[in-house]
Amino acid sequence: MSKVPVLVTGGAGYIGSHAVLALKDAGWHVAVIDDLSTGTREVVPEGVPFYHGSIAERVLVDSIIDELKIGAIMHFAGSIVVPESVEKPLDYYSNNTVASHGLVEAAVDGGVKHILFSSTAAVYGAPERVPIEEEDAKLPINPYGASKLMTERMLSDASVAHPFNYGALRYFNVAGADPKGRSGQIGKGSTHLIKIAAEAAVGKRPHVSVYGTDYPTPDGTCIRDYIHVSDLAAAHVAALEWLTGHPDDNLVMNCGYGKGLSVLEVLDAVDRHTNMPVKRVMEGRRSGDPPELVAANAKLLETLDWRPEYAGIDRIVGDALEWERKLAERNARG
Ligand code: UFG
Numbered sequence: 001m002s003k004v005p006v007l008v009t010g011g012a013g014y015i016g017s018h019a020v021l022a023l024k025d026a027g028w029h030v031a032v033i034d035d036l037s038t039g040t041r042e043v044v045p046e047g048v049p050f051y052h053g054s055i056a057e058r059v060l061v062d063s064i065i066d067e068l069k070i071g072a073i074m075h076f077a078g079s080i081v082v083p084e085s086v087e088k089p090l091d092y093y094s095n096n097t098v099a100s101h102g103l104v105e106a107a108v109d110g111g112v113k114h115i116l117f118s119s120t121a122a123v124y125g126a127p128e129r130v131p132i133e134e135e136d137a138k139l140p141i142n143p144y145g146a147s148k149l150m151t152e153r154m155l156s157d158a159s160v161a162h163p164f165n166y167g168a169l170r171y172f173n174v175a176g177a178d179p180k181g182r183s184g185q186i187g188k189g190s191t192h193l194i195k196i197a198a199e200a201a202v203g204k205r206p207h208v209s210v211y212g213t214d215y216p217t218p219d220g221t222c223i224r225d226y227i228h229v230s231d232l233a234a235a236h237v238a239a240l241e242w243l244t245g246h247p248d249d250n251l252v253m254n255c256g257y258g259k260g261l262s263v264l265e266v267l268d269a270v271d272r273h274t275n276m277p278v279k280r281v282m283e284g285r286r287s288g289d290p291p292e293l294v295a296a297n298a299k300l301l302e303t304l305d306w307r308p309e310y311a312g313i314d315r316i317v318g319d320a321l322e323w324e325r326k327l328a329e330r331n332a333r334g
Contacts, residue, residue, distance in 0.1 A: 002244060004071025004113065005029045007064060009055050009103065011048075012039030015118065015174055015229060016076035017183040020048060022233035023074075028240075031068050033061070034077065043183040056099045058106060065110035072114040072240055073107055075100065078148075081191055082122065082288055085144035096147035101154060108162045114243040115155060116236060119168040121225075121254070121293050123149040131225075131258055131296035134170070142288050156250065165250050167239045172225040172256035172295045174232055176316040177323035184323030193263060194226065194317060197270045198324035200278045208278055210263050212285035215292075221263035223292040225256035228310035228319070238304040253303065256295025257311050269313040273321050 006023055010016040011032030023030045031049040044050050053060045055077050078096045085092040107115055122145030123138045140146040155166040175194035177184030185195050199205045213220040235255050242251060271277040
């Protein structure tokens with residue numbers, strides 16, 4: 001297997017920075033492009049070439065591909081907040097679909113051989129059954145999911161006409177932080193449950209709102225499949241290895257552990273890690289939340305040379321809390 005130089009878009013963001021760490025740890029040469037709209041430079045490891053700019057800047061992207069002889073792109077850059085996508089759909093189509101089009105075009109023109117795309121469980125919308133299989137209906141219920149699904153389709157069509165192959169990894173709920181403490185979620189306007197609960201646990205928030213207690217689930221709260229960000233990052237490295245070894249095939253797969261947990265079960269796990277329970281405030285449903293999302297992950301387990309290392313909510317929450325404490329100490333020092 002040849003280890004081509006890899007460009008990571010959004011490599012200063014939450015998942016992208018963990019992918020950079022995993023690639024480096026596995027011996028790949030990596031460069032990062034990020035516009036720092038939500039990411040931070042400090043989570044990009046020293047020695048990794050960093051380009052401050054947008055993937056929509058074609059001249060910049062072309063020059064990086066050319067100068068570094070980029071052979072693969074891991075594409076994380078994009079907008080990811082579901083409710084915001086409902087308020088600003090055109091921004092989402094712009095950042096997630098149009099910008100991806102420019103990137104794919106630059107990749108094709110620059111002779112890039114592999115593209116690994118950050119997709120989402122949101123492409124399935126509100127599924128009729130769980131666990132969700134990759135072939136199940138893709139009927140997104142928000143512009144975020146639709147903007148990602150359009151990019152999947154674009155990659156699929158382009159890979160037929162041009163000499164590259166692609167992977168689209170559909171993430172379920174990504175949480176936790178690098179077990180070595182090198183990266184984690186920074187939290188400019190956090191919306192994700194485990195991040196919010198970690199912030200509450202360190203006193204950054206007075207409570208956690210529980211959005212909806214009347215769902216058709218055993219305890220009435222929504223069920224999600226939480227995956228540790230470092231396991232997800234390792235799946236990206238395994239997927240890239242697979243793509244380089246199967247140049248004529250593409251890879252579209254769910255990334256989750258295949259185990260669902262309710263909002264209350266997640267908060268129970270947080271309480272197991274802290275001296276004082278996090279205050280819970282029961283509220284009405286948040287719009288657009290499907291009751292239950294759980295991945296069928298047989299394809300992931302059977303196709304890739306990958307096994308979860310950090311599975312289990314206690315591990316995920318423990319690492320998220322460790323990172324949050326580190327951020328809190330740093331803020332306290334000013
Ligand atoms: N929740 C709360 N309180 C909070 C935050 C979240 O009760 O303060 C609940 C939500 O209502 C939901 C669950 O916790 O039931 C998980 O919510 P998150 O915001 O953490 O994550 P989502 O499931 O909404 O979103 C995730 C990904 C998206 C992806 C989506 C697929 O983050 O990128 O799954 O539906 F699109």
